[in-house]
Amino acid sequence: MSLPPTDLLHRFGLSAPELIAETARAIVWRVRQKTGTQAALKYYPAGHMGNETSGLAYLERVEGAGAVRVFARSSDSVVMEWLQGPSLGELARTQGEKTADHGLAKVAARLFAAEVCADGLLSVAEIMAPLRDACFTAPEVREAQSIAWACLDKMQRGAAESVALHGDLHHDNIIHTAQGLRAFDAKGLAGPRAYELANAFRHPRGCHAFAADAQVIRHRAITWGRVAGCGAKEQLRWAIAKLLLSMLWSGQEAPQERALLRQMLRVAEKGLPG
Incomplete structure (x- = not known):
């Protein structure tokens, strides 16, 4: 899937998707937000996040204190801060x-x-x-x-x-x-x-x-x-x-x-x- 579903981009107000990674569980695109800043869009074709749900809940609670920021999410997708740099x-x-x-x-x-x-x-x-x-x-x-x-x-x-x-x-x-x-x-x-x-x-x-x-x-x-x-x-x-x-x-x-x-x-x- 080279492009995300159109309704997914509309849902979060995103544009200019660029495919970054695709696994059996999820697909990640680099996207642009309405503010012009880059973000990561992660989509779960199964319609749910499975065992990653708990991890996203944790990241939301941390609110960027040493971890990636979660901007928005729904049952099958999440928009996060784009992290640029080496690990x-x-x-x-x-x-x-x-x-x-x-x-x-x-x-x-x-x-x-x-x-x-x-x-x-x-x-x-x-x-x-x-x-x-x-x-x-x-x-x-x-x-x-x-x-x-x-x-x-x-x-x-x-x-x-x-x-x-x-x-x-x-x-x-x-x-x-x-x-x-x-x-x-x-x-x-x-x-x-x-x-x-x-x-x-x-x-x-x-x-x-x-x-x-x-x-x-x-x-x-x-x-x-x-x-x-x-x-x-x-x-x-x-x-x-x-x-x-x-x-x-x-x-x-x-x-x-x-x-x-x-x-x-x-x-x-x-x-x-x-």
């Missing part, structure tokens, strides 16, 4: 990962500071529940599963505060615009703060050697834990649990992910503050 992932791959890690932490801090309401957002406990019945073969993966169970138990006991989360915050989901860093592609979750940067431990994409370095893992656990307001040990445990969840979703225990998991477990065994 932190791109910058990491071309200019070095440490600066990108720092930028990621800054965005997470801004999102936490927004203190938006978590009501109605998808629960982290719900998306992690399948880990309880998952069957893994590798010894280090089974060891990680026990850590994931402990994280789940703590959350379900109410021992960890549940807050609104972007839910998929990592380097490739943050754009470095002329106006500053902006996160996008939120999942919109409600859960412990330590979950927010948990997925970033296996990123940026294409920087596996960096992510699997023991000193990097330790530094991330300490510094990102401070951003989340928890100890380094707690932050790393959630990173281990999230990596395991990603492995479950992919349906495989890939060698690269197993190597990262082993290194994370070694760092955890050597001891971390908190």
